[in-house]
Amino acid sequence: MAGLISKLTNAGQDLDQSGYVQCSKFILQNPNEEIKCFGVMKVPVDRFQNIEEMEKNGPFSEESISEGIKLLMEIAGCVCESTKISLRKTIDDVTMISKLEFFSLEFP
Numbered sequence: 001m002a003g004l005i006s007k008l009t010n011a012g013q014d015l016d017q018s019g020y021v022q023c024s025k026f027i028l029q030n031p032n033e034e035i036k037c038f039g040v041m042k043v044p045v046d047r048f049q050n051i052e053e054m055e056k057n058g059p060f061s062e063e064s065i066s067e068g069i070k071l072l073m074e075i076a077g078c079v080c081e082s083t084k085i086s087l088r089k090t091i092d093d094v095t096m097i098s099k100l101e102f103f104s105l106e107f108p
Contacts, residue, residue, distance in 0.1 A: 041068020
């Protein structure tokens with residue numbers, strides 16, 4: 001997780017003073033929206049049930065990271081579900097799955 005956090009937000013260095021950063025278009029439910037992301041896992045604010053509570057806990061909090069893990073699991077599920085079973089059998093298949101463009105995915 002630390003490696004992923006390092007890549008997503010430069011280990012938190014890319015966050016503003018309040019813990020926010022611009023979202024990547026591929027994780028937004030509507031890529032045309034201008035939604036900010038919060039925390040070291042770069043989670044869109046519309047995915048938090050209570051953003052005020054997250055702000056209080058901070059961008060490095062267990063709660064914030066947990067929300068990032070939930071988002072990551074949803075993305076992985078979408079990628080897996082959108083890939084035919086016949087294309088999920090070998091190491092090369094997994095490598096190809098990891099190269100999919102997330103722009104075409106719809107998130108729950």
